[in-house]
Amino acid sequence: METSAESPVPVRTVLQAVGGWIGKLGRIWVEGQITDLNARGGTVYLTLRDPVANMSVRVVGPRPVFEAAGPAVTDGARVVIHAKPDFWINRGTFSLSAIEVKPVGVGELLARLERLKQLLASEGLFRPERKKPLPFLPHKIGLICGRDSDAEHDVLKNARRRWPAVAFQVENTAVQGHYAVGEVMEALRKLDADPDIEVIILTRGGGSMEDLLPFSDEALVRAVSSARTPVISAIGHEQDSPLLDLVADVRASTPTDAAKRAVPDVREQLHLIRQLRDRGRRCLSGNLDRETAWLRSIRSRPALADPIREIERQSEQAASLRDRARRCLSSALDRSSDELTHTRARLLALSPAATLNRGYAIVQRADDSVVRSNTDVKPAEPLHIRLAEGHLNVTVTDEPIG
Numbered sequence: 001m002e003t004s005a006e007s008p009v010p011v012r013t014v015l016q017a018v019g020g021w022i023g024k025l026g027r028i029w030v031e032g033q034i035t036d037l038n039a040r041g042g043t044v045y046l047t048l049r050d051p052v053a054n055m056s057v058r059v060v061g062p063r064p065v066f067e068a069a070g071p072a073v074t075d076g077a078r079v080v081i082h083a084k085p086d087f088w089i090n091r092g093t094f095s096l097s098a099i100e101v102k103p104v105g106v107g108e109l110l111a112r113l114e115r116l117k118q119l120l121a122s123e124g125l126f127r128p129e130r131k132k133p134l135p136f137l138p139h140k141i142g143l144i145c146g147r148d149s150d151a152e153h154d155v156l157k158n159a160r161r162r163w164p165a166v167a168f169q170v171e172n173t174a175v176q177g178h179y180a181v182g183e184v185m186e187a188l189r190k191l192d193a194d195p196d197i198e199v200i201i202l203t204r205g206g207g208s209m210e211d212l213l214p215f216s217d218e219a220l221v222r223a224v225s226s227a228r229t230p231v232i233s234a235i236g237h238e239q240d241s242p243l244l245d246l247v248a249d250v251r252a253s254t255p256t257d258a259a260k261r262a263v264p265d266v267r268e269q270l271h272l273i274r275q276l277r278d279r280g281r282r283c284l285s286g287n288l289d290r291e292t293a294w295l296r297s298i299r300s301r302p303a304l305a306d307p308i309r310e311i312e313r314q315s316e317q318a319a320s321l322r323d324r325a326r327r328c329l330s331s332a333l334d335r336s337s338d339e340l341t342h343t344r345a346r347l348l349a350l351s352p353a354a355t356l357n358r359g360y361a362i363v364q365r366a367d368d369s370v371v372r373s374n375t376d377v378k379p380a381e382p383l384h385i386r387l388a389e390g391h392l393n394v395t396v397t398d399e400p401i402g
Helices: 011-023 063-068 106-122 150-162 180-193 218-225 243-247 255-262 266-299 307-350 352-357
Strands: 028-040 043-049 056-062 078-088 093-103 140-145 167-172 199-204 231-235 362-364 382-386 391-395
Touching (some): 011 078, 043 063, 056 063, 056 078, 063 093, 106 218, 106 243, 140 180, 150 199, 150 255, 180 199, 199 255, 218 243, 231 243, 231 255, 307 352
Parallel strands (some): 056 093, 140 167, 140 199, 199 231
Antiparallel strands (some): 028 043, 028 078, 043 056, 382 391
């Protein structure tokens, strides 16, 4: 259909075209939550809301169709409707004409949750290594809860009783119904973006399985899994286990338990400090006692008990060593003196001077060589004669005598 400002089409043409397009959809199955249920005459009118998004559609159907579904079809119930899309051309409104209505029972809900649980588990969203540790003492805690709810009062009262200085930023949201998922996700995004928030508590009181369904919504579970800030889940009571408990970093059984896990107890910490201080004192006292005993043992030793006596003993030992050295040196000198006397006597006995004293003489040539035979000299050869006392110079005048 081509149109322009110069050649527009009338409203009826547009509405007829839209009606034709919608009519081609055929019959469909639609799931949602019933609101604004109203029966007038033989016709039932209601609004079918999306369980997550803020969207709805008008549904019209014969009363017998809804009566056949049983008493479970009431405001707030989740149903599956087999319907035909209708477009009222005269008024330009869209609605669904109900052909069959089936309430979504608990068994069907549990089966869907189990399939979603297996899907998320296969992606690793529940693995322990993905969970972030809680800070020991958070300065500011984000709290997502219903407005003026018991869960809010329990968390605030117990947390401040345990640690009075703790600060909270409370985000009140719907905690059941079709608005809950969107509001909780928006509050989670806001708190997770705040750098002052160190831990987030997401809590509500108990309720039926249908009331807790928003906390098993896939979009909310994935948002908690990807949050930067550690999240504590405290949904319902101990027996309640929405999927949010599996993906949260810490699962608390009740709102009171969430407060206990978020902040330490100041009384317990003071008691622990006293215990550690007493333990430190005992350790220090024990070390001092051991060192004192060691000092007493050292002081009782003779070297420290009577230091003068030790000096005297060392002095006596030094004097003894000195006397011993002197005796050894004197004995060595005496032995050396005797040996020197004996050696001197031997030298004198073997000395040429002693031979000369007995009347012998030494005859030498001019070159100081000794004459040993009369054949070693020649006539007129000058000789030098050495005596015991003095010396003579002579000349050979005769032939050698044989």
